[in-house]
Amino acid sequence: MALIVQKYGGTSVANPDRIRNLARRVARYKAMGHKIVVVVSAMSGETNRLIALAKEIMPEPDPRELDVMLSTGEQVTIGMTALALMELGIKAKSYNGSQVKILTDDAFTKARILSIDESNIKRDLDNGYVVVVAGFQGVDANGNITTLGRGGSDTTGVALAAALKADECQIYTDVDGVYTTDPRVVPEARRLDKITFEEMLELASQGSKVLQIRSVEFAGKYKVKLRVLSSFDEEGEGTLITFEEEKDMEQPVISGIAFNRDEAKITVLGVPDKPGIAYQILGPIAEANVDVDMIIQNTGADGTTDFTFTVHKNEMNKALNILRDKVQAHIGAREISGDDKIAKVSIVGVGMRSHVGIASKMFRILAEEGINIQMISTSEIKIAVVVDEKYLELAVRVLHKAFELDAE
Numbered sequence: 322m323a324l325i326v327q328k329y330g331g332t333s334v335a336n337p338d339r340i341r342n343l344a345r346r347v348a349r350y351k352a353m354g355h356k357i358v359v360v361v362s363a364m365s366g367e368t369n370r371l372i373a374l375a376k377e378i379m380p381e382p383d384p385r386e387l388d389v390m391l392s393t394g395e396q397v398t399i400g401m402t403a404l405a406l407m408e409l410g411i412k413a414k415s416y417n418g419s420q421v422k423i424l425t426d427d428a429f430t431k432a433r434i435l436s437i438d439e440s441n442i443k444r445d446l447d448n449g450y451v452v453v454v455a456g457f458q459g460v461d462a463n464g465n466i467t468t469l470g471r472g473g474s475d476t477t478g479v480a481l482a483a484a485l486k487a488d489e490c491q492i493y494t495d496v497d498g499v500y501t502t503d504p505r506v507v508p509e510a511r512r513l514d515k516i517t518f519e520e521m522l523e524l525a526s527q528g529s530k531v532l533q534i535r536s537v538e539f540a541g542k543y544k545v546k547l548r549v550l551s552s553f554d555e556e557g558e559g560t561l562i563t564f565e566e567e568k569d570m571e572q573p574v575i576s577g578i579a580f581n582r583d584e585a586k587i588t589v590l591g592v593p594d595k596p597g598i599a600y601q602i603l604g605p606i607a608e609a610n611v612d613v614d615m616i617i618q619n620t621g622a623d624g625t626t627d628f629t630f631t632v633h634k635n636e637m638n639k640a641l642n643i644l645r646d647k648v649q650a651h652i653g654a655r656e657i658s659g660d661d662k663i664a665k666v667s668i669v670g671v672g673m674r675s676h677v678g679i680a681s682k683m684f685r686i687l688a689e690e691g692i693n694i695q696m697i698s699t700s701e702i703k704i705a706v707v708v709d710e711k712y713l714e715l716a717v718r719v720l721h722k723a724f725e726l727d728a729e
């Protein structure tokens with residue numbers, strides 16, 4: 322008998338039929354003698370609908386009130402899921418985030434989980450219930466409703482699995498696993514049977530939307546056994562996120578290609594080349610809670626240098642305003658500009674540790690297509706480039722082929 326957390330995404334709860342289908346799967350696992358905790362997302366499209374509604378009233382919605390609205394999506398689906406289980410004769414009970422007591426910080430719309438009180442869930446499981454928990458939401462120390470950022474139900478699932486010391490966390494979605502890249506861009510993309518936790522972390526942070534990055538971080542920290550599966554395919558084994566590296570020499574050097582259209586580039590031109598400049602530029606950005614991804618500073622010439630970094634597209638204007646209002650005059654920068662017509666493409670693979678020439682191959686492939694590289698960043702197992710967004714799909718396709726990801 323195992324304790325399993327099953328997380329179902331928006332498409333798996335999109336309508337009553339799909340919820341009934343989900344309930345039948347849960348019933349099968351229950352019949353095998355397992356204890357099951359179900360975490361659900363809102364019905365697909367619901368979170369977007371709620372955001373649009375909020376924006377009709379206030380174009381930049383107050384984050385606390387936005388979270389009050391967004392948390393309703395998952396509250397509907399937990400109730401429906403519990404009802405569907407009851408209809409099958411299964412004892413079920415739903416909890417929203419504050420009822421469990423998923424305690425988070427107070428960063429509305431992107432809160433982090435601080436702790437989970439697992440006592441009620443454990444008691445219900447011991448009493449034979451299937452426990453259904455709302456994904457994506459929690460409560461801060463003052464009782465305010467918070468949400469965990471888009472895709473946050475994955476993190477709820479993994480965090481609950483960690484807190485309950487579950488044997489496995491299964492993430493059910495509309496794809497049957499983790500692919501070498503998005504099959505909508507490259508039809509030849511293949512499902513991976515296994516991927517290492519580190520690679521998954523890089524892919525998620527570089528824009529793969531299969532799992533929310535925080536869920537992968539949690540899984541790594543608490544060694545949660547994680548599997549991504551399709552909720553529409555009963556037989557599939559999905560993709561297992563492993564903690565061991567394959568020693569197999571036949572393993573491809575690159576495991577996957579991720580991309581991200583959500584970033585914007587900010588350039589600060591003509592800043593004095595002296596100590597403290599990076600801090601003076603990025604300090605106020607961090608204080609405003611704007612996440613920065615890539616950062617590049619050129620070697621100085623004539624005592625000045627240029628500084629470029631990327632932020633989420635939604636936060637470009639906020640960051641530009643901060644720099645123009647508080648920073649530009651202060652540090653004597655010549656010009657500050659923003660560009661949101663960019664995209665980031667990243668190749669990821671633990672094989673990079675033992676192979677040379679991967680970066681130069683990537684750059685050659687892009688050059689052969691006439692694609693200009695605007696920024697580059699690397700880690701031990703990743704090379705990411707920023708290109709003009711109009712070349713994104715071409716870049717992903719040619720790299721997928723060049724690194725033989727479509728080969729069996």
Ligand code: ASP
Binds near residue numbers: 330369470474
């Ligand atoms: N409903 C939320 C979203 O659409 C959370 C989730 O589905 O994971 O982002």
Ligand code: MG
Binds near residue numbers: 330
């Ligand atoms: Mg998701």
